[in-house]
Amino acid sequence: DIQMTQSPSSLSASVGDRVTITCQASQDISNYLNWYQQKPGKAPKLLIYDASNLETGVPSRFSGSGSGTDFTFTISSLQPEDIATYYCQQYDNLFGGGTKVEIK
Amino acid sequence: EVQLVESGGGLVQPGGSLRLSCAASGFTFSSYWMHWVRQAPGKGLVWVSRINSDGSSTSYADSVKGRFTISRDNAKNTLYLQMNSLRAEDTAVYYCARGATGLDVWGQGTTVTVSS
Numbered sequence: 001d002i003q004m005t006q007s008p009s010s011l012s013a014s015v016g017d018r019v020t021i022t023c024q025a026s027q028d029i030s031n032y033l034n035w036y037q038q039k040p041g042k043a044p045k046l047l048i049y050d051a052s053n054l055e056t057g058v059p060s061r062f063s064g065s066g067s068g069t070d071f072t073f074t075i076s077s078l079q080p081e082d083i084a085t086y087y088c089q090q091y092d093n094l095f096g097g098g099t100k101v102e103i104k
Numbered sequence: 105e106v107q108l109v110e111s112g113g114g115l116v117q118p119g120g121s122l123r124l125s126c127a128a129s130g131f132t133f134s135s136y137w138m139h140w141v142r143q144a145p146g147k148g149l150v151w152v153s154r155i156n157s158d159g160s161s162t163s164y165a166d167s168v169k170g171r172f173t174i175s176r177d178n179a180k181n182t183l184y185l186q187m188n189s190l191r192a193e194d195t196a197v198y199y200c201a202r203g204a205t206g207l208d209v210w211g212q213g214t215t216v217t218v219s220s
Contacts, residue, residue: 001166034206036149043199043213044141044149049206085148092139092205093151093163 002026006088006096012104019075021099023088028068032091035064035073038098039084047086048073078103106130106209108200113214120190120218126183126200126211134158134178137204140185142196143213152198153185168194190218 003026013019023033035048046055048064051071061076075082083103088096112124126138140152153164153174162174173186183200195218201207 032205036207038149043210044201044207045210046203046206046208049208055206055208087149089149089151089207092137092154092203092207093165095141095149095151098148 002029002090002094004088004090004094004096006099008099009097010100010102012102013078014104015078015080017078019078019082019101021073021086021088023066023071023073023096025069025071025090029090031067033064033066033071034089034091035062036087036089037082037084038087044087075101108202108209108211110198110200110211110214113198113216115217115219116190117220118191118218121186121188122190122216124185124187124198124200124214124216126185128181128183128202131202131209133176133181136202138174138176138183139201139203139207140172140174140183141199141201141207141210142194142216143199144193144196147196150196155183187216190216192218194218 005024031051033051036044038044052064085098085100087098107129109127139154155162155174171189175184197213199213200211202209
């Protein structure tokens, strides 16, 4: 079975900082990797699909890259409204463990 | 407006059953694969099950296989999750979501609590 390892599990950064989250698959998943944002008490929101495609309406400070087994999610300039937990997802099923992003 | 609305959650005893529903509106429901995803209190997202657009193909997480059944009624624009032999570890918010790869539309969730 494929395993998805997401890191770090949490991070603290300042407004304006560049934030990077990684997700590693235990086997080659091509570009079948999505990224979601979940704010407390809310449903998740799709940000990036197929590893690097920005979902319509999502700010351009969010980006994704990678293929095969190693993937990266980046917030180029952290904003206060980006405080949330971020999840990677392989294709349409298995999720990573999540990364909680906080403001320093 | 594209919308998914879950219902049917509640408190159930261990070993009991519950059926969740997810009413879709604002899009052509019969054209989309649909999913159930759950989230235990304070924990991460866990994919539960998916069904293809015409209901002919389903898939389940190992943790629910043989206990949960996903189905859909395209005439009623409704997705279902029949949950049997419920366990304490099934306690979670259950979300329905739309999508074939990325899950681009989510409901607000319905809470299932399994406890005696």
